[in-house]
Amino acid sequence: MRRKKQRNIIIGLVAALVIVAAAWFSFGPKKNNDQKDHVVTVGIVSETKAKQKIWEQAAIVAKQKYGVTLKIKNFTDYNQPNKAVKNGDIDLNAFQHYAFLKAWNKANHGGVVAIGRTKIAPIRLYSKKYHKLSELPKGATIAVPNDASNESRALFVLKNAGLIKLRPGQALVTAADIIKNPKNFKIKEINADQAGRVINSVDAAVVNNDFASPAGLGTKETIYIEPVNQDSLQWVNIIGARKGEEKNKDYLAVVKSFQTAETKRLYKKYYGDMEIPAWDLKF
Structure with a gap:
C-alpha cells in the first residue's frame, strides 16, 4: 500500500511538471515572438552623442512601458529619410519640421x-568674420540652404x-521674393549640409543646427538667433510615418516614449536653448 501511495505521488508530480512544461511552451515562446x-x-539625420542619448532614453521607455523595441538608423542628409519611410525601408523618421514635410510631400x-x-x-x-549684424558690410555674401523649406x-x-x-x-519664399535689400547682400x-562648411568663404551663413x-559653429560665431x-x-520638428499608419499603436508608443520629462531634461543638458522641446508649447 505504501509503495502504491508513493507511486501515485510520483505520477502526480510528473503530471504536474508536464502541465507546467506544456504551458511554458504554449505561452512562453509566443510572448517572445510577439x-x-x-x-x-526610426530614421534620423547626422547622429550626435546628444541625439544618441535622447533616443536611447526613449528606447528604454518604449521597451519597459510599451514592449516596443526601438532601433535608430542614421542618414547623412535630408533627402533620404522620407523616401525610406514611404518605401517601407524604415517605420518612422525624426529629422524635419512641418514646412519641410509639406514641401517634400508636394514634390x-x-x-x-x-x-x-x-x-x-x-x-x-553665423559669421567668422563679424561679431554683430551691424558689422556686415554692403554687398556681403550670405549663404542659405537651397531646399525649398529651409531656404524660406x-x-x-x-x-x-x-x-x-x-x-x-x-508661406514659402525664395530669393526672388526679396523686395528690399538696402545693403545689396548677395x-x-x-x-x-554644406552651409556650415563654407563659412570661411562667405561673410555669414544661416546653418541648420544638425550641421x-x-x-565647429557655436555661440562665439552666432550673430543672430531665430525668434520663437x-x-x-x-518650423516645429515632427515624427513622420507612412500615410495610413497614423494610428499604429507601436508608432504612437514611440511618440509617447519620446515626449517625456526626461527627454526635456536631456535637451536642456545637451542643447541649452539651442533646441527646445515643442510637444506642449502653445503657438
Whole structure:
C-alpha cells in the first residue's frame, strides 16, 4: 500500500511538471515572438552623442512601458529619410519640421504624415568674420540652404534680423521674393549640409543646427538667433510615418516614449536653448 501511495505521488508530480512544461511552451515562446514583432525603426539625420542619448532614453521607455523595441538608423542628409519611410525601408523618421514635410510631400506626391512633435530648433546666422549684424558690410555674401523649406526659413531669419524685406503673404519664399535689400547682400544658395562648411568663404551663413556643430559653429560665431513666436509652428520638428499608419499603436508608443520629462531634461543638458522641446508649447 505504501509503495502504491508513493507511486501515485510520483505520477502526480510528473503530471504536474508536464502541465507546467506544456504551458511554458504554449505561452512562453509566443510572448517572445510577439516581442520580436514589436520592433520600430526610426530614421534620423547626422547622429550626435546628444541625439544618441535622447533616443536611447526613449528606447528604454518604449521597451519597459510599451514592449516596443526601438532601433535608430542614421542618414547623412535630408533627402533620404522620407523616401525610406514611404518605401517601407524604415517605420518612422525624426529629422524635419512641418514646412519641410509639406514641401517634400508636394514634390513627391505625398506619402508621409506627422504623428507627433519633438522639438523646435531656432536656427542661427553665423559669421567668422563679424561679431554683430551691424558689422556686415554692403554687398556681403550670405549663404542659405537651397531646399525649398529651409531656404524660406533662412530668408525669414534675415527678414526678422532686419537685413531684408520679403514679399508679404507668402508661406514659402525664395530669393526672388526679396523686395528690399538696402545693403545689396548677395544670397548664396547651397546644399544645407554644406552651409556650415563654407563659412570661411562667405561673410555669414544661416546653418541648420544638425550641421552647425559638426562645422565647429557655436555661440562665439552666432550673430543672430531665430525668434520663437506664433509664426514658428511650421518650423516645429515632427515624427513622420507612412500615410495610413497614423494610428499604429507601436508608432504612437514611440511618440509617447519620446515626449517625456526626461527627454526635456536631456535637451536642456545637451542643447541649452539651442533646441527646445515643442510637444506642449502653445503657438
